[in-house]
Amino acid sequence: MSHWSERYELVVGLEVHAQLITDSKAYSSDPNAYGDHPNTNVSVITLGHPGTLPVANKKVIELAVRMGLATNCTIAPWMHYARKNYFYPDLPKGYQITQDNTPICTKGFVDIPNSRTDADASRDSRSAPGVPNAGMTRIGITRIHMEEDAGKSIHDVDPFNTLVDLNRAGVPLIEIVSEPDIRSGQEAYDYLVEIRRLVRYLDICDGNMEEGSLRCDANISLRPKGAKEFGTRCEVKNMNSFRNVMRAIEYEAQRQSEILDSGGVIHMETRTFDAAKGSTIGMRSKELAHDYRYFPEPDLQPVTVSEAMKEAIRREMPPLPRELRAKYTSTLGLNEYDAGILTDDKATALYYEGVIAHTTNYKGAANWVMGDVRSWLNERGLPMEQFPISAERLAGLVQLIDAGQVSHSIASQKLFPLMLEETTLTAAELAAKHDLVQSTDEGLIERIVQQAMATYPDKVDAYRNGNKGLLGLFMGEVMKGTKGKADPKRANEVVRRILEQN
Numbered sequence: 001m002s003h004w005s006e007r008y009e010l011v012v013g014l015e016v017h018a019q020l021i022t023d024s025k026a027y028s029s030d031p032n033a034y035g036d037h038p039n040t041n042v043s044v045i046t047l048g049h050p051g052t053l054p055v056a057n058k059k060v061i062e063l064a065v066r067m068g069l070a071t072n073c074t075i076a077p078w079m080h081y082a083r084k085n086y087f088y089p090d091l092p093k094g095y096q097i098t099q100d101n102t103p104i105c106t107k108g109f110v111d112i113p114n115s116r117t118d119a120d121a122s123r124d125s126r127s128a129p130g131v132p133n134a135g136m137t138r139i140g141i142t143r144i145h146m147e148e149d150a151g152k153s154i155h156d157v158d159p160f161n162t163l164v165d166l167n168r169a170g171v172p173l174i175e176i177v178s179e180p181d182i183r184s185g186q187e188a189y190d191y192l193v194e195i196r197r198l199v200r201y202l203d204i205c206d207g208n209m210e211e212g213s214l215r216c217d218a219n220i221s222l223r224p225k226g227a228k229e230f231g232t233r234c235e236v237k238n239m240n241s242f243r244n245v246m247r248a249i250e251y252e253a254q255r256q257s258e259i260l261d262s263g264g265v266i267h268m269e270t271r272t273f274d275a276a277k278g279s280t281i282g283m284r285s286k287e288l289a290h291d292y293r294y295f296p297e298p299d300l301q302p303v304t305v306s307e308a309m310k311e312a313i314r315r316e317m318p319p320l321p322r323e324l325r326a327k328y329t330s331t332l333g334l335n336e337y338d339a340g341i342l343t344d345d346k347a348t349a350l351y352y353e354g355v356i357a358h359t360t361n362y363k364g365a366a367n368w369v370m371g372d373v374r375s376w377l378n379e380r381g382l383p384m385e386q387f388p389i390s391a392e393r394l395a396g397l398v399q400l401i402d403a404g405q406v407s408h409s410i411a412s413q414k415l416f417p418l419m420l421e422e423t424t425l426t427a428a429e430l431a432a433k434h435d436l437v438q439s440t441d442e443g444l445i446e447r448i449v450q451q452a453m454a455t456y457p458d459k460v461d462a463y464r465n466g467n468k469g470l471l472g473l474f475m476g477e478v479m480k481g482t483k484g485k486a487d488p489k490r491a492n493e494v495v496r497r498i499l500e501q502n
Helices: 058-070 118-123 185-201 242-261 307-316 321-331 336-342 346-356 362-380 391-402 408-421 427-433 442-455 457-464 468-481 488-499
Strands: 008-019 082-085 095-098 105-113 136-148 152-154 163-165 172-178 214-224 234-239 269-274 279-285
Touching: 008 185, 008 242, 058 105, 058 136, 058 172, 058 185, 058 307, 095 136, 105 185, 136 185, 185 214, 185 242, 185 321, 185 346, 214 242, 234 242, 234 279, 242 269, 242 279, 321 336, 321 346, 336 346, 336 362, 346 362, 346 391, 362 391, 362 408, 391 408, 391 427, 408 427, 442 457, 442 468, 442 488, 457 468, 457 488, 468 488
Parallel strands: 234 269
Antiparallel strands: 008 172, 008 214, 082 095, 105 136, 136 172, 152 163, 214 234, 269 279
16 A cells, blocks of 8 residues: 555644743642652642642743743733643642633744655645745744643552652643644654753753653644645644654554545544554544633732843843854854754753854864764763863863864874863863974974985885875874874975975
């Protein structure tokens, strides 16, 4: 049977829940801490005891605005909380404080690397505003709203009972709802990578899917190619990695296409993904709309976000990955690949920013950060924050090479390891201390070349008769005679000049 993509277009929208990094919960002073003993971070407010009242956490509002600004959203100047009534076995008060028709952020977008064919790109109608940069695909964001998390039901410890840990109940979340703009599993993966990168840059969430601090539900449907109307969607939940989101989407597309090809009908339902089998499994049917009996939360005042507050939050935001990528490619002259690697995580980007504050050799600095620095960290499984060479000291190493005082090979093989061990000295000080400064004594180089020519007269003749590859032999003698301290560029010039003399 032919592949489904020949007949259908995949339509995907993602709902991402991000747990916010705050000291306390969304509407109480209970600690917001992962990994504590079960049911210790709770109080009468979290438990919903009669007579208790929630209090909005101002930090949650600030972090939501920060994410909205980073995703090009409109920030609502006025909004209210809503009460969502639903049976939560692990949220004792029986309802969730969230937002319904006044979300804090609306109508934004993020750009992801383009993986579409020209035909796909021209056929698709985008819901996101504006035009993305070259080589990028724009994914619209419908809304971002604030809400509280439920507790955690644990089914795999006791074979006869479900255990409930309420530490997570009341933990602040933002839900980021995309437009149905995603057209492949790869686009979903790239979108999630960009969302996680943003929340980490902004210090609002650690982005750890394994611990549940970043969770994703996917709404997936198919429609015949060329059709404007969306097909019936199925929602897939309980995916704990970006790779599994991609796998679930691809499986669900194949499953739905087989039903449609056989004349069947897709029923709206909630499904879960079995990572071991690589398949989705039906959990429950869904109606067209849930009756959550939303109404304005009576125990919390509406929220106003002034222009002054919004601008104050904007000023405190770090540089965003898209801004840094644009800077590195347009201003610093790096290629897209290098810019992508350097901005992949905030710590690496900030370290590179620190290096180029002290050197204008942007490409050289990038090579060191992406090469020797990352290799050293990867070998030890350490994050960039634990790298022992400061950005200023690494810039000094780049400057030393640019000045011709050490060769790149000496810098990489000898000086860089010394800088890791002796963390108080600069690259220049270490080069001098360990006698690594390159020799610029052309007289010494000439003497070594003359001696080598006398030793290998047949090689000299062969070189002069056109075998220019023999230059390496004489350069090797120079580097051996100077113990590797000869400036390769100058030595090369001297060797060529002498060999080509009659």
